[in-house]
Amino acid sequence: MTTADNGVNVQALLDAREALKNAPEAAQFTWRATSKWQKGVHSTTTVQNFFGLGQEQSHKTETVLDADHPEVFAAEDNAITPIEYLLVGLASCLTAGVASVAQNRGIQLRSVESVVEGNHDIRGILGDTDVRNGYNDIKVTFTIDADASKQEIEALVAQSQKRSAVFDALTNPTNVSVEVA
Amino acid sequence: MVLERGEVANSWRRERWESLRLLTPNWQTRLPGHHYEGPDPDGYMTMGEVIKFIDHFAAVCRAPVRTSVAVTSLRRADDGYLVATNDGDIRCRTAIIASGACNLPAVPALAEAVPSALTQFTPFGYQGPAHLPDGGVLVVGASATGVQLAAEIRRSGRPVILSVGEHVRLPRTYRGRDVLWWMDSSGVWDQRHDEIDDLARARRLPSPQLVGTPERTTLDLNALSAMGIELTGRLAAVRDGRALFSGGLRNVFALADLKLQRLLDTFDAWAGSAEAGEGFEPTLVPASPRLQLDLRSGEVRTIVWATGFRPDYRWLDLPVLDAKGHLQHDGGVVATPGLYALGLPVLRRRKSTFIHGISDDARDVIEHLAQTLAAR
Ligand SMILES: Cc1cc2nc3c(=O)[nH]c(=O)nc-3n(C[C@H](O)[C@H](O)[C@H](O)COP(=O)(O)OP(=O)(O)OC[C@H]3O[C@@H](n4cnc5c(N)ncnc54)[C@H](O)[C@@H]3O)c2cc1C
Numbered sequence: 216m217t218t219a220d221n222g223v224n225v226q227a228l229l230d231a232r233e234a235l236k237n238a239p240e241a242a243q244f245t246w247r248a249t250s251k252w253q254k255g256v257h258s259t260t261t262v263q264n265f266f267g268l269g270q271e272q273s274h275k276t277e278t279v280l281d282a283d284h285p286e287v288f289a290a291e292d293n294a295i296t297p298i299e300y301l302l303v304g305l306a307s308c309l310t311a312g313v314a315s316v317a318q319n320r321g322i323q324l325r326s327v328e329s330v331v332e333g334n335h336d337i338r339g340i341l342g343d344t345d346v347r348n349g350y351n352d353i354k355v356t357f358t359i360d361a362d363a364s365k366q367e368i369e370a371l372v373a374q375s376q377k378r379s380a381v382f383d384a385l386t387n388p389t390n391v392s393v394e395v396a
Numbered sequence: 397m398v399l400e401r402g403e404v405a406n407s408w409r410r411e412r413w414e415s416l417r418l419l420t421p422n423w424q425t426r427l428p429g430h431h432y433e434g435p436d437p438d439g440y441m442t443m444g445e446v447i448k449f450i451d452h453f454a455a456v457c458r459a460p461v462r463t464s465v466a467v468t469s470l471r472r473a474d475d476g477y478l479v480a481t482n483d484g485d486i487r488c489r490t491a492i493i494a495s496g497a498c499n500l501p502a503v504p505a506l507a508e509a510v511p512s513a514l515t516q517f518t519p520f521g522y523q524g525p526a527h528l529p530d531g532g533v534l535v536v537g538a539s540a541t542g543v544q545l546a547a548e549i550r551r552s553g554r555p556v557i558l559s560v561g562e563h564v565r566l567p568r569t570y571r572g573r574d575v576l577w578w579m580d581s582s583g584v585w586d587q588r589h590d591e592i593d594d595l596a597r598a599r600r601l602p603s604p605q606l607v608g609t610p611e612r613t614t615l616d617l618n619a620l621s622a623m624g625i626e627l628t629g630r631l632a633a634v635r636d637g638r639a640l641f642s643g644g645l646r647n648v649f650a651l652a653d654l655k656l657q658r659l660l661d662t663f664d665a666w667a668g669s670a671e672a673g674e675g676f677e678p679t680l681v682p683a684s685p686r687l688q689l690d691l692r693s694g695e696v697r698t699i700v701w702a703t704g705f706r707p708d709y710r711w712l713d714l715p716v717l718d719a720k721g722h723l724q725h726d727g728g729v730v731a732t733p734g735l736y737a738l739g740l741p742v743l744r745r746r747k748s749t750f751i752h753g754i755s756d757d758a759r760d761v762i763e764h765l766a767q768t769l770a771a772r
Contacts, residue, residue: 239719352643352684370654376647377562386643387632 219323219362221314228315241268257283257293298350302331304381309355312375322367325360332356353385398459399481401466405450407496412443414524415548417608419540420750421574427453428755438574440608467495471713475772476734489772490734490765493712493723497740497749498705504536507701509634511691515698519545522700525552531697532556534639534689536631538563540603542702543615547607549700550623557689557696558620559641561630564604565652568614570660571673575606582666584659585747586756589727592742599722599741602704617649617679628685639689649679707740728761734768736761 235242244267250260263277281294288296295303306329317324333353339346359368376382400406418425423437425446430453432441441449454461462483469480476489501518510516515529519541525548532555535546542558550556566575579585592598607615617627629642656676664673689696709717714732718724725737727744739749744760747753 366654366657369650373647373650373654376644377651382644382647386629388635388640 219318219321221318221324223315223318225315225318229319243267253281253293255283256288256290257281298333298335301350301381301385302333302353305353305355305379305385306331308379308381309357309372309375312379313357313359313371316371316374316378317361317363320367320371322371323362325362326358327360328358330356397486398461399465399467399479399486400461400463403463404454404461405447407498408443408446408450411498411520413519413522413545414443416544417442418446418751419604419606419608420576420752421608424576424580424750424752425449426752426755428457428758430456438612439610467711469711469713472732490736490769492736492738492761492765493730494738495707495709497707499708500706501701502704502706503701504631504703506631506634507699510639510699511637514691514696517698517700519700519702519705525549525554528552528554529697530554532695533698533700534559534696535700535702537561537702537704538605538617538627539702539704540606542700543605543617543620544607545700545702546620546625547615547623550620550625555626555695556624557626557628557686558617559628559631559639560617560645560648561642562602562648563617563652564602565616565656565679566604566606566614566659567616567656567676568606568612570663571667574612578663580747582663584662585745585750585753587746589742589744592746595742598746601741618677621680621682626686627682628689629687634691637690637692639691641685641687641689643685643687645685646681649681653678728757729764734765736765 244265246265248260248262250258252258258281260280260282261277262274262280264271264273266272280300282297282300283293284290284296285292310327310329313327314324331353332355333350335350336346339348357372359371361368361371363371403409417440419440421437422432422434422439422441425432425441427450430449432449453459465481465483467479467481469478470491470493471478471480473487476487477491479486479488479491501520503518507516517528522545528549533549534557535542535549536559538546538558538560546556546558569575570578589595589598605616607613613619621627627645629645630648631639632642633640653676660673660676706721707723709721709723712723714735716724716730716732716735723737723740724731725740725743728737728740730737737743738757738761739754741749743749744757745753748757
């Protein structure tokens, strides 16, 4: 059954789960991003270092992400808007989940594509207090080609939501504290 | 000897609500050499009937029960155990922990943030709708207890909001038979602990959404929606007097619907039936499930925590619990020699925590115990 190869090292993940059972401290990660204002609503955020497994860690390279607003918001549109980054996070997290779960279940994937749409009433951010600032709802539609039945594919997608960090972060409240250094 | 802090069938006498009936059918309610003999094998026992059934079994098998004896400590002594009780100490070479899997309601820590104006119940304190304050009720948890209480509270005329996390959806009957007949006959319930891929997960599985009623009605979430119960996502936090619910409701529905279909496919495969059985409507997702509830608004005056149960091991003075407080055992055999457990989820089989599940488990565990004694 496990001839499927989606390029996910599931064994390493299962081993990690076992190892962390007896070392919950090592499971405590802190992800970080550093942001700098450019001009207008344009900012640049860099991501490289994080903490985990009891020590400082680093990605192989630094990632630089720009964010701006579109011209319809009277901005320069140097890059995508911050709220679109949430869609990037959600799509990539669910996709990673689909690949991992498929690997674990011995399902060979041929293609996994998704469209993520977030419905947003922008009156909220413009000051209408009866409208929320964030998304009203988000819809993800997967198109998956794999050696599996429709039911198995639906189960992959369901399980990937169940284990997704970003799905959880978007669907459940999180304490956020913003301070001035 | 059997030590019991209360009376025989104590949990059924003291820890259940008024309207409760078993969700397992009468014919399935059996103990070694003892089974239901009444006129309604497909019915479901009331608490009074369960108590009578167990009382009768205790009398017939002449179990050496010492009632009103509470064990206050169990610890190692020489090559055996010292059992301290409110009625003196007892020494023994072997001991079986059969103190139950559901001694205490498991209430999430976030309950502490609930404004004090609300009345809170656990299934142990809950008797029936007549004992609730007037007004809306938030029921947290949609397993057997939660769906049953939500339905009876709704029938009392109160608005009910049911917060739904992961759950096990089952129809009451399938192809004309009790779904638990299928669990039993198809061998699903006999699946052994050492055959299950993810045992830890199987042991955490919540109880199925079932109720025992004379009409054999299905009590899934669609049935509850049809009664006018509002479904919301899992209760994730209580912040500034507001209950915040998860926006992942659709996925817990999808997980439960998929699992149900797989289970029914298993039944069909076992029965060798080629034609499809009755299909089930997917769980209907509310148009826009609410994400918040202002607990100070008066919309809801009562919260019922149907969030599961856990064992109470405060009397167990042995290093046999894991970091999360679960008793560590291998099919009921605890690592400390001569110590055993019975009556825990999937102890040896999927049916382990059901009344009829004890016979096979007890036989296996006692066999091990007898060998241990003989080898000394
Ligand atoms: C709400 C609810 C509904 C259920 N419905 C069903 C159903 O429909 N069908 C079904 O098959 N199963 C059902 N169950 C599961 C049911 O609990 C088991 O089937 C069965 O009762 C387990 O029996 P037990 O003897 O292992 O545990 P219990 O019935 O919990 O008995 C344990 C006994 O140990 C005693 N005890 C605990 N600690 C001590 C101590 N320190 N000293 C002395 N005595 C102690 C307790 O007083 C209790 O009498 C239900 C459970 C709950 C909670």
